[in-house]
Amino acid sequence: MKAKKQTSISYNFLKWLLFLMLIAFIATTMFLWMFQTRIANNNADNLLRLNITDVKADIKDATNDHMLEIVRNISAELDDIDADTASEEEMSARIAEMLTRYDVTEIDIINSKGIIVACNIESFVGFDMASGEQSKEFLVLLDGEKEMVQEFQAQSYDSSIERKYAGASLTNGGLVQIGYDYAHLQASVDHEVVSLTRNRHVGNNGRVLIVDQDKNIVSNVKGVDRKKLDLEAFGIKPGSVQTGQRVTANVEGIEFYCMAEMAEGYYIISAIPVKEVTITRNMVVIMAVAVEMLIFIALTLLVYLLIKKQIVVSVNRINHSLSEITNGNLDVTMDVRNNLEFDSLSNDINATVDTLKRYIKDAEERIDAELAFAKAIQHSALPSVFPPYPNRKEFEIFATMHTAKEVGGDFYDFYFVDEDNFAFLIADVSGKGIPAAMFMMQSKTIIKSCAESGMSVEEVFTVANEKLCEGNDAGMFVTAWMGILNVKTGKVLFANAGHNPPLVKHADGTYEYLKTRAGFVLAGMEGVRYRKNELELAPGDAIYLYTDGVTEATDLNTELYGEDRLHIVLEKYKDAAPQVICDEVKKDVDAFVGEAPQFDDITMLALKYYRKEDAQ
Amino acid sequence: MTIEKNLNGAELNVKVIGRLDTTTAPQLEAEFKGNINGVEKLVLDFAELEYLSSAGLRVILAAQKVMNKQGEMIIKNVNDTINEIFEVTGFIDILTIE
Structure with a gap:
């Protein structure tokens, strides 16, 4: 088109x-x-x-x-x-x-x-x-x-x-x-006729001629002339002169209006130049045209300005307000009231915006209520009672999750898979919000059921990956780090599915990243096999797991919190209990971020190992 | 983020400049969806990629899966930051990085 x-x-x-x-x-x-x-x-x-x-x-x-x-x-x-x-x-x-x-x-x-x-x-x-x-x-x-x-x-x-x-x-x-x-x-009257038209003017430049039957001019403006006159040039046919009939004649290159009449055998011809006749008309018309033009121009300007004032300005004002509304400012009220139509339009738009606001408010309230409910479900799915095992003195554990939105894609989990082996993990689903939360619940359940069936840690990931890949049309994936601690020996068997490495505190009080070759993320691709790694925790050692929401927390200058700051704060509180560690890290991150909004879920898990005989 | 693409027969070259995160990933995803049909070799140039989030990884993974079926996907000019992300997430195992 x-x-x-x-x-x-x-x-x-x-x-x-x-x-x-x-x-x-x-x-x-x-x-x-x-x-x-x-x-x-x-x-x-x-x-x-x-x-x-x-x-x-x-x-x-x-x-x-x-x-x-x-x-x-x-x-x-x-x-x-x-x-x-x-x-x-x-x-x-x-x-x-x-x-x-x-x-x-x-x-x-x-x-x-x-x-x-x-x-x-x-x-x-x-x-x-x-x-x-x-x-x-x-x-x-x-x-x-x-x-x-x-x-x-x-x-x-x-x-x-x-x-x-x-x-x-x-x-x-x-x-x-x-x-x-x-x-x-x-012969008897010529002497009298001669003087009849002397000094007689028709208008300014018109003349009267008296011509005899022999076509001699008997009288003109100068008196007697006696010249032969070409009557035909005046449009006069001898013998058939029509009284009162105006003819146009061209005499010696000048246009004349002429009229002729017979009187006592004489031709009386009066003539006036066409120019003289038309000059008045032309003047009148030119004057009128000029005045008309002035009036038209004035009218046009007036109408143009009126339209501009009455319509264009109002339309622009309405458009301006509408674009503000489109950009999300629903508190704009339309107030163009310079005539009935715009008054009505303003009222309609205001009514529409009010209705829209009410709908949005209703929808927000509904979604807020549902999200609050979903948040409660999600949080209650994570272990949240600390200490979780008051009778166990071999270790101490604490974990928190602060979601960026009401619900998030991060999670942590821990449970005993048998008498001596304690599983703990942290995971991060790609994406945020409700889709991530749903995938997170699924991942958590699958991993837990695998772990509780007695599989080794690498088997847990291998099997969970296969299950999560089934029907994963949305192409989501999960990074996870899971360890199984033998509370008697302090030996940790762990597997990493694309998760950022945890930090481990050694006996000398320094933290170190537990860098091992990571496996591929969970749910990313079928047929992935995961490796098992080992770590020995000595009494007093600690391990700190976190998601990238910690290190990638961003301040107003888009600077990242980073691994170095995390390292420093962890070493500062190297002797603190897990809950203190988690709280202090969160406080430090909050202080760093300031007024900037939180983009990602911030989740962390800290575990401190004591070994049974050392426990009090 | 800006995307420079160049389709040469069955070879599609895509250069990603800037940040590939939650807000820009859908743009790259749409670009792949619209152009990947019939492509046998997809080359991603990450020389000027500054940041890569999990949403970006998701798009790369989806592209890799499609290309597994119809040809090959190569990622080139990967800088240290991005390479670390690939290592940490295990993506390095499934991607062809030159």
Whole structure:
């Protein structure tokens, strides 16, 4: 399985927070961008439209005023004419004369029924004004209106002809109408239009242009220009100008938003650089993004710190306490209570630890009770009444065992195998505690039963070894030293199964290690044969048996008690009774060890030989 | 205690450094259990063994018993202290010490 990389809570939180914030950031920025673009475009549209409307109104005013003045004058001149009765010839003559004088394209006289009765264009005569949408508007002049003016547009009689008409009612009924074709219109108002867009700005750098139908610039920011203008560059198709429609045009490398409208045959074009429109939007968006970033960073930091404070610090505190508990300190109480969850967790952990402590205490008490019981059994299996044979004066014996734990693997034993032969031994089972204690009991029993059946000392070990090897799956072994003393002669027959040699006191008061070639440990391997050795004890001699718990007792500096110290203390008490010897050695070992804990069982046996005739 | 082991075909060389006592013996025992299969020659180097307790002797004895069945076990570079322990306990009789 592939190991997943572990990351901290705060890191994960931060990662997701940043991810979500990024999405929110992009979304709001996009929304803001679109929203601001819309606002900017709307503003641009309004600005463009407003300027067009202004200019358009100005153009209209100028042309309307101009034409109304002319038609008013013509109407005044025709106050003697009654359109219903006057002859066409007379009216035509007047029209022809005025046409040149006023320099208009068309003059019509319409009678009170709305029929053209005279016109410089012969074909128009007889046209019923009521029959066309455009011409019908003028009939209001028959109903009391004094004068009116129309926009430049297609006329009713022939829609291919575009004209601007103005009309005025006649004194004697009917009305007179004048018409301008584009050339006449332009000629009559150009001088006024020229100044209309001078110094007119759209925004800071936008302009309004007025262009005539020949695509000459009639008016721009400097006044008259007269240059040809490429209308296509402004996205304008002559003849199909869509009012209020914004187009983007590239003029001499600069992007413009343009809007165009027709007024009295002029193209009014207002344009503003795209840059000017977008700069405000960009500023707004950049400002907003900057503010948003600051807020996001602040929020992220805040959330991160909060998580750290609320969770990470608490988790670390709990982990710290838990590791203390794991290391065995069950007295730690969890006290992380900065929120409900951790409060509950703390309580749970405390409850668990309390339960654990109770179980451990119970188990300890049970084990302690059982071990105390086992200790009592083990100690009662060893001879512990001294002197053991008050009637025997040939020797004196004393032995002690101090176990490192409640029960141990050392043991000593002694008994008479017959009237004169006294067996004594010391042994050390490998390992400590309950397994060693069980093996010790087994070893002790087997050795004793062999010895009491009358075997010689080396036979005892040879047979005991075979028996102990049977079913010794745990691989334990025992070192043992056993001697059989003939209390009459002082002769000791002994065997050593891998045990450290005893010390023997000679008549001159010196102790000496009884170094003989040792046999192999008991229970170690089948088929081992043990040798018999001999020792003569003279009256007053003593023999001291011990386990390595004595010489390997260790002080706080891990220094061993050692054989030399043992030698010295034994010689110091060379004339003492066995019990004194054992007590003094133990005292000396204790003094040496000090505060250091006891690792191994300390067992010793001392025997002092007197011979019967010397005994008191 | 540290253990340096080197398996060369059917020959396993194990060098034991430090103290082989109650606390460290299980470590060596586990090492033997895991590696002794198929080994025909086990060589123990005790040149840097400082201390040997009865628990350590137990592990050595167990290894000797296994090797009695499947080959031979040799202990080399035994210093005086350790050799004395082998003598006192009679282990010297059942081990092959070079």
